[in-house]
Amino acid sequence: MVRRGEDLLTLAAKTGISKSKLSRTVYRSEGSLTVRDLSIICQALGINVLDVITPTP
Incomplete structure (x- = not known):
């Protein structure tokens, strides 16, 4: 979220x-x-979503 410049309120709205x-x-x-x-x-x-759930080597 931080990297994308999002906060909780914005993400909740989206x-x-x-x-x-x-x-x-x-x-x-x-x-x-x-x-x-x-x-x-x-x-x-x-x-x-695969970038989030795929383990990194």
Whole structure:
């Protein structure tokens, strides 16, 4: 998010995912995201979901 210049409010508006859920799951690693939510977030940030979930060597 930081690299893309996004904050929680902007990302929440773009994705329809609440600011509190984004804060809990993205910043504090509390709980989990559904694949659907992860896909929506990646789409809003303009990144490929596979880049997020593929382990780096």
